[in-house]
Amino acid sequence: MIRARVIGTGHYLPERVLTNFDLEKMMDTSDEWIRQRTGIEQRHVAAPDQATSDLAVLAAQRALKDAGLAPFDIDLIICCTTTPDHLFPATACLIQHRIEARNAAAFDLNAACSGFVYGLATATAFIESGRFRRVLLIGAEVATNRLNWKNRDTAVLFGDGAGAVVLQGEEGERGVLSTYLAADGADAHLLMLPAGGSRIVPTKENIGTEVHDFQMRGQELFKRAVLAFGSAIQKALEQNGISASDVDLFIPHQANVRIIQAAADRAGLSGDKVFLNLDKVGNTTAASIPIALDQALQAGRVVPGKLILLAAFGAGLTWGSAVIRW
Numbered sequence: 206m207i208r209a210r211v212i213g214t215g216h217y218l219p220e221r222v223l224t225n226f227d228l229e230k231m232m233d234t235s236d237e238w239i240r241q242r243t244g245i246e247q248r249h250v251a252a253p254d255q256a257t258s259d260l261a262v263l264a265a266q267r268a269l270k271d272a273g274l275a276p277f278d279i280d281l282i283i284c285c286t287t288t289p290d291h292l293f294p295a296t297a298c299l300i301q302h303r304i305e306a307r308n309a310a311a312f313d314l315n316a317a318c319s320g321f322v323y324g325l326a327t328a329t330a331f332i333e334s335g336r337f338r339r340v341l342l343i344g345a346e347v348a349t350n351r352l353n354w355k356n357r358d359t360a361v362l363f364g365d366g367a368g369a370v371v372l373q374g375e376e377g378e379r380g381v382l383s384t385y386l387a388a389d390g391a392d393a394h395l396l397m398l399p400a401g402g403s404r405i406v407p408t409k410e411n412i413g414t415e416v417h418d419f420q421m422r423g424q425e426l427f428k429r430a431v432l433a434f435g436s437a438i439q440k441a442l443e444q445n446g447i448s449a450s451d452v453d454l455f456i457p458h459q460a461n462v463r464i465i466q467a468a469a470d471r472a473g474l475s476g477d478k479v480f481l482n483l484d485k486v487g488n489t490t491a492a493s494i495p496i497a498l499d500q501a502l503q504a505g506r507v508v509p510g511k512l513i514l515l516a517a518f519g520a521g522l523t524w525g526s527a528v529i530r531w
């Protein structure tokens with residue numbers, strides 16, 4: 206059977222770092238509150254002239270180099286993002302041109318914080334069907350320039366960054382073993398950016414009003430997130446006929462350390478099997494898992510043969526999981 210195997214990874218984080226202490230000077234918050242309630246200590250912030258594709262290109266080039274492939278080897282580029290450069294064309298097309306991946310089809314995928322898991326499922330399906338052999342899958346976000354820096358409810362949570370993986374179709378036991386995706390649009394209102402699309406177009410009257418801000422019902426989302434992570438992990442274990450003790454490393458979407466710990470505890474995943482990086486990067490939405498995966502590889506925590514579990518939850522609502530035999 207043809208499996209989708211990750212043959213290269215890369216990530217890029219913008220140079221500028223904004224600490225919780227910096228935020229204390231900008232709004233009514235404290236390092237103590239942010240660390241205790243979220244686990245975040247700092248986040249990276251894109252430069253004013255850096256858009257999502259700029260971060261994505263750097264991550265993609267690193268992943269291609271790691272894979273030992275040239276850009277023209279890539280058949281498909283999927284860019285998972287909620288903060289595309291433009292409403293259209295797709296950011297994936299801009300990346301395709303910048304890295305000169307002339308043979309690649311390209312499209313964006315928006316499943317918010319679950320974007321990378323949705324993208325992985327999509328890429329895997331294309332590869333397993335034989336339609337494409339090599340897919341460049343990117344999660345990239347520049348969220349900080351959409352934040353209202355007076356709104357402490359959301360401004361303290363998000364950071365910018367990009368992560369990329371190159372997947373290749375190969376015979377064998379290594380690669381993506383399973384994916385699981387779910388959604389519940391009934392609770393779309395719990396996390397959204399209302400304006401900018403066709404429902405609320407930007408007008409002189411609404412610019413500067415709350416319809417252009419991230420709107421989030423944090424507590425309700427928190428509860429949904431713990432349940433969704435729990436079900437996504439359970440499905441992943443069932444799909445593979447394994448138990449939590451078989452998992453070598455759990456790389457979750459990094460939204461809140463309390464959500465991750467609650468989900469891991471409920472699933473019976475011990476703390477030493479959970480990879481965390483949100484203290485240094487915050488919530489980077491669709492970029493969070495590929496950044497964490499690349500850092501986990503660099504830290505020597507992902508090595509051939511290991512069983513890696515990914516799980517994510519985000520706006521939509523969307524959630525899902527994947528199991529990879531590295």
Ligand code: UT7
Nearest residue numbers: 234238242318357358361423424426427430460461518519
């Ligand atoms: O990426 C996937 C989607 N996102 C999520 O899954 C996020 C899920 N939600 C969360 O992570 C948490 O709900 C938050 C981190 C957003 C908030 O944490 P919380 O423990 O749920 O806090 P809360 O909203 O219940 O607020 C507790 C208190 C409130 O004050 P009072 O009413 O108790 O006096 C807030 O006004 O903390 C206050 N507060 C803050 N204080 C300092 C809220 N935000 C801040 C802040 N700094 N940044």
